[in-house]
Amino acid sequence: MDKLAGRLLLTSSLSFDDVRVFYQSIYTPSIRYILPALSVDEKHLEEIQTRSLEAILLRQGFNRNFPRRITHGPQAWGGLGILDIETEDGLSQIKEFRHAI
Numbered sequence: 001m002d003k004l005a006g007r008l009l010l011t012s013s014l015s016f017d018d019v020r021v022f023y024q025s026i027y028t029p030s031i032r033y034i035l036p037a038l039s040v041d042e043k044h045l046e047e048i049q050t051r052s053l054e055a056i057l058l059r060q061g062f063n064r065n066f067p068r069r070i071t072h073g074p075q076a077w078g079g080l081g082i083l084d085i086e087t088e089d090g091l092s093q094i095k096e097f098r099h100a101i
Contacts, residue, residue, distance in 0.1 A: 019059040027052065028083055035085075035092040042086055049085040056082065 014022065040048070054064040057071065062080075072087070073079020
């Protein structure tokens with residue numbers, strides 16, 4: 001999904017708002033759906049996220065090396081509000097653990 005999403009974003013003519021809609025309505029739900037079923041270490045999660053995150057940042061007018069603390073920071077505090085896949089993975093594991101108890 002991430003390689004395909006990154007490639008599609010880089011080759012498309014989507015506007016800033018279109019990229020935001022894609023991120024919120026397609027990318028984020030699909031990542032959150034699949035994470036509980038995965039057993040992946042942090043290195044691989046970072047590899048999964050890197051290509052699509054760079055494409056999202058580029059299409060929104062930011063440098064691909066934009067600081068990750070701001071990228072993943074909450075919008076209420078001046079961040080972009082883009083999910084961190086490692087954090088989402090940890091949350092999904094906690095939710096699955098709670099359901100198993």
